[in-house]
Amino acid sequence: MRIAINGMGRIGRLLFRRLLGEQDVELVAVNDIMPSDNLVYLLKYDSLYGPNPAPLFLEGNAIVSGDKRIMVFQEDHPAKLNWKELGVDVVLECSGRFHQAAGAKEHLQAGAKAVLLSTTGSADIPLMIYGFNQHQLTKETQVVSPGGCMTNCCTHIIYLLQSIGIESIHFNILHSYTSRQELVDTAHKQFRRGRAAAESIIPVEIDLASSLERLFPLKDRIAALSIRVPVTNGAMTDVTVTLKTETSAAEINNLFRHAATGPYKGILDYTEEQLVSADIKGNTHSLVIDGSLTSVAGRQVKLIAWFDNEYGYTSRMIDWLRYWQKIR
Incomplete structure (x- = not known):
């Protein structure tokens, strides 16, 4: 190829x-x-x-x-x-x-x-997340969006939690700063993006929720925000989800632990180590569930996932090339 x-x-x-x-x-x-x-x-x-x-x-x-x-x-x-x-x-x-x-x-x-x-392309380009719906690729498909790093992380979380039942879900992505922000304060159409990236915790607008609604029948039940933090690499997804039935931290962790060693091996990982963002640099997974931080209050679950926004994402793009080569 x-x-x-x-x-x-x-x-x-x-x-x-x-x-x-x-x-x-x-x-x-x-x-x-x-x-x-x-x-x-x-x-x-x-x-x-x-x-x-x-x-x-x-x-x-x-x-x-x-x-x-x-x-x-x-x-x-x-x-x-x-x-x-x-x-x-x-x-x-x-x-x-x-x-x-x-x-x-x-x-x-x-x-x-x-x-x-x-990146996540426009609505006229098929959105296919590796490990979720890559099987929709055909020999006739010529242009594919594999989503972004955040979409690749959150898609798998939603899919697995659907086995319990989701009423609503909110993703807060604590993300390293990017080239779409500024080094020093300057004018920007999104005012906050114009503030010095290495000096502040900066909320930014993202289209993650609309991208996920293209993949799941959860319209108006997904919300997302990205908080840019003054580090150069890595991200942490802070998930708050209201489920349809009560659960426990052990049940949630077992769900993701099983996925990491089974059908999602190589895409999703699970850990209970005391990680910080620097530990995720160079990690090839789309997400690493941190079971040590899972908590439950009734039907509300707090879940934390780490990912390297560059290395994990390029790993999926390389997976896509191998998959595309296989079906040609």
């Missing part, structure tokens, strides 16, 4: 690093408008995950690593790329700009066979 990446931000660069080590997929090209020498520098050195283990250097219009040569383009629009000439099977659309069907399909018009977004 021949892969190209469009957009070399945090997710695009981490995928680049990880795909270099994959044996059954070949990264053939990347596209980003930043200067190529700057891109190579950011691929070699990362403030979160450290230096790239493999040597990288720029040679003409390609990044070279060992016997691998990855073409570099600097086009501002997918229509200007020639994926057909490179035989690209799947484009990983990581720019955040082409998340609607019309924009994503420009990669198809440029010759790619399929497109996998790195």
Whole structure:
């Protein structure tokens, strides 16, 4: 399977690093408008995950690593790329700009066979969460949204708790700050996003609830808020759910413990260790349920899940590539 990446931000660069080590997929090209020498520098050195283990250097219009040569383009629009000439099977659309069907399909018009977004796309793009409804993928599907890191965490929580019965559920995502916030106070259409990210706990608006309502028949019974905290990596999902019947912390923990060792192995994990957010860096799961923090008051349950918003999410995108390859 021949892969190209469009957009070399945090997710695009981490995928680049990880795909270099994959044996059954070949990264053939990347596209980003930043200067190529700057891109190579950011691929070699990362403030979160450290230096790239493999040597990288720029040679003409390609990044070279060992016997691998990855073409570099600097086009501002997918229509200007020639994926057909490179035989690209799947484009990983990581720019955040082409998340609607019309924009994503420009990669198809440029010759790619399929497109996998790195975000929750618009309603005209199928939303498929790996481990939940990836089986809906067919050979004819050309563009897929795998959701975002928060959607991947929360989808599995809802699905498993449905076995007891959900009346309402509220997700509060305590999330590391991102590039969509500001380093120092400045103007922003969402005023709070314009405040200095490393100086405050900052509530931000997210579309998580509407995304989850596309997957579950719980309209107007899901609420979500993201609180950005001054750390560079990791997230903690604080779930408050009202169930249809009374339960116990032991029952809830057993539900997720069983899932982690059974059908959700590799996607969901369970722990009762005394974790903090730094401990989750580099974790490949979409969520890690912290059973030591589960509590119950009547029909109301408090549940805590950790996830690495970058490494866990890119793990699912790589799972998607393997799955796509399998059904072709």
